[in-house]
Structures are given as structure tokens and as C-alpha cells.
Amino acid sequence: MSEHVCPQRNVTEVHESKSQLSRKNFLTAIAATAATLGLSGIAESATAATKKYKVCSTKDVKVGSANIFQIAAAANLMVLVTQPKAGVFRAFNPSCTHQGFQLSGISKTNLVCNVHGAQFSTNTGAVTRGPASRALGKYTISQTGTTLYISL
Ligand code: FES
Incomplete structure (x- = not known):
């Protein structure tokens, strides 16, 4: 069912x-x-x-890590930002594509959903482990100085 x-x-x-x-x-x-x-x-x-929305400082996401930010100016949109390589930032929808729960962990180069164990690449958002079958939603991210923005 x-x-x-x-x-x-x-x-x-x-x-x-x-x-x-x-x-x-x-x-x-x-x-x-x-x-x-x-x-x-x-x-x-x-x-x-x-529109461009300020998300965070580059210092808020260390290399190999991820953080979730709430964008008040965009109806409290939640954005997950990763830095898979030094100076390379990615932005994703933090909702697991399996059943929509928020991603809650990171394991090496994978974002982890602890509800049923799905994993997604921190670089591309692609599924690296089921049960999810679709990649994470991506946002266009840009950097000006040490500030990261997404465009919607
Ligand atoms: S909701 Fe994420 S794996 Fe099921």
C-alpha cells in the first residue's frame, strides 16, 4: 500500500x-x-x-559538509547547501524525493535521509542509494564575495 x-x-x-x-x-x-x-x-x-535571494556566507558550509538554511524573503523556503570541493557550492531542495521528509545527515559524499536510508550525491543531487528514485531538486546558486545566493 x-x-x-x-x-x-x-x-x-x-x-x-x-x-x-x-x-x-x-x-x-x-x-x-x-x-x-x-x-x-x-x-x-x-x-x-x-529573483536572487541571499542564502548564507561561504563560511557557513565547510568543504565536505552541508547545511540547511531558511530563506525568509522567499516564503521561508528551505535550501540545502553543500560544498563538495573547495570553492564549489551546490544548492538543493532538502526534501527527500522518496516521501518528502527533510534530509538529516551526510555520509562522505552523500546526503542521507534517515527515514528509509536514501542517499544523494552532495555534488549533483543524484540518487546514490534507494529507495528514492529521483534526484533532489536543484537551485541555481551564485557567489558574490563571500555571500551565496540562489535564483528563483
Ligand atoms: S523519506 Fe527519505 S528515504 Fe524515505
């Missing part, structure tokens, strides 16, 4: 992720089209739809 429940949750999460990507692609296409037509005001508005 739980086998039936789990995929439905995953489908919902994937659907939300695809919606965000579709919206972003749509806005990018509008910006490109408007710029081509010389409608710079429209292009700027479409591009401005993507």
Missing part, C-alpha cells in the same frame, strides 16, 4: 519542479523575443522575474 502512496508524492514534487522550469524558460523566451523586437522594457520585466 505504501508503494502506491510514494510515487504520487514524487509525481507532485516533480510536477512542481517542472512548472518552475517551464515558467523560467517561458520568461527567458519572452525576454529574448522582446529584445529581438526592440522592446527593451518588456525584456527587462521578463528577466527581472528571476
